[in-house]
Amino acid sequence: MKIKQNYDLGKYMTFEYSKSKPTHNWFWYKEGFAPEIVEYAIGNSKPKIILDPFCGVGTTLLTAKQGGIESVGVDASSLAVFISKTKTENYSKEDIESVKSFLATKIKPEEGVRPLRWEFELFDARAAFPKRNYNQILALRNAIEQEEGKGRDLLLLALLSILPQASIIVKDGGVLKITRRKRALPAKEIFKRKVKKILEDLEQNEALEPVPQVFLGDARGLDLPEESVDLVVTSPPYLNNIDYSKIYGLELSLLHMSKAEAEETRMRAVRSFIGKKMDVQEMPPEVGEIGYRIPIIGTYFKDMEQSIAEMYRVLQDGGSTHIIVSNSVIHQTHVLVDEILAEIGERIGFEAEIIIGAERIADVKPQKIKTRESIVVLKK
Ligand SMILES: C[S@@+](CC[C@H](N)C(=O)[O-])C[C@H]1O[C@@H](n2cnc3c(N)ncnc32)[C@H](O)[C@@H]1O
Structure with missing residues (x-):
């Protein structure tokens, strides 16, 4: 060698x-x-x-x-x-239009109906966010659930991507730590910013x-x-690195609105x-x-x-x-x-x-x- x-x-x-x-x-x-x-x-x-x-x-x-x-x-x-x-x-023009229309009309107030339950295997997901952010994230997740097509995927990706900044969680080595000193950014605002950034990138991209x-x-x-x-x-x-099903567990559970997926991911993963x-x-x-x-x-x-x-x-x-x-x-x-x-x-x-x-x-x-x-x- x-x-x-x-x-x-x-x-x-x-x-x-x-x-x-x-x-x-x-x-x-x-x-x-x-x-x-x-x-x-x-x-x-x-x-x-x-x-x-x-x-x-x-x-x-x-x-x-x-x-x-x-x-x-x-x-x-x-x-x-x-x-x-x-x-x-x-993404087609229609996909992009559906995302724009979501931003313009469907960002519901956090008091909205919340039929979805957020099950997270490590602790109650509420503990990971200031109350207002938790409610906003669930309301957004719920509104995205009503969407269809590829536009929905873009919105869901945007929501998943803001979880670290909207939370009081720190990914520290292989574990998630609740850190009360951390300043969480306002969920709805950073979600909107993220969606706009994705739209900008898509406008630059040709298929x-x-x-x-x-x-x-x-x-x-x-x-x-x-x-x-x-x-x-x-x-x-990497050897002795991290358990991806735990360190990205919040994102995984918000994607599926279920905690079962974490165990399945773990079963498939390299030891x-x-x-x-x-x-x-x-x-x-x-x-x-x-x-x-x-x-x-x-x-x-x-x-x-x-x-x-x-x-x-x-x-x-x-x-x-x-x-x-x-x-x-x-x-x-x-x-x-x-x-x-x-x-x-x-x-x-x-x-x-x-x-x-x-x-x-x-x-x-x-x-x-x-x-x-x-x-x-x-x-x-
Ligand atoms: C170091 S990351 C790869 C990052 C990638 N190069 C990138 O730029 O995004 C390792 C990935 O391996 C995945 N993984 C772990 N065990 C696996 C397995 N048995 N089969 C396939 N993927 C696995 C993890 O979920 C994780 O996403």
Whole structure:
């Protein structure tokens, strides 16, 4: 396996650069990357179909669409699938008019009828918002429920996207914290602003083809034929990172108005965090001793092994996969995620190269450990 550096890429391995880009910034997904990573992976190649099996909020898919390339995205979270689809659709004049008309006439006062119940699995959703915001959000959700067509999706995306700013919740590492000191912004106002911003972006956008296909699914078992894609660009959950069904649980529950979806998302997700079932028997040999000491490491790499085997199956000969990952420190142990994934890839049949994009210091008292973020490039 070759290892090289390209420190120009590090800044694109986070969502930072997506925050200022039209459409990419409709929904803030801290765990996302920037379109430049996808452009880098495409390089001078001319892929016909790009796959992102952990598509998140659709950065790969939107970038592919903007470049006129067909793409397929899969994610275990129905929230991610909804956001990806809504960001990458084409919208007709009628869709846009329906959104404008909603803004002009249907933003109901918060005292309106509220037949929908907001069930959230972690705590009463009321605790996450000032009372006025909670009522406004529910009234808006209720009014959106009466809408139809693609305009409805745009409105719902706008409402989901404002929840962090309208709440007194802070997403802190892997948990949601109610923080009474936090100033929540007025829900109805920021919703209106968001919808206007989406409309502005849509007015600048011409309808592009092909529209990506996005599926709810599991990267460990893709519902795609063999050798059907020629490039994979993706970033899986990081080891010991977060439980997406919890950290985006409020958004997920407002999308479905049900708490059941969180559990289903969790069942589909890669076992990347403590709390999921662990079984060291299944551990890939590349993990070594740390997998016995810290079983979540073994199960994480088992899931990643299955995902990489799937990438191999669906890739054509000559195709490649770019996996954006970060090395982790877990229980004071530095895990070289990029090297282990590259070795697993080689065993499966790929040629592997690691491109280090950034190095960071992890302060895991009493030690400071130098970790890195890389692209694991696997060529078939
Ligand atoms: C790091 S994020 C990807 C972000 C994406 N690159 C973007 O820019 O939006 C990882 C994603 O993997 C999804 N995920 C977790 N387990 C999965 C699985 N088994 N199959 C498919 N997606 C999964 C999570 O829901 C999350 O959206």
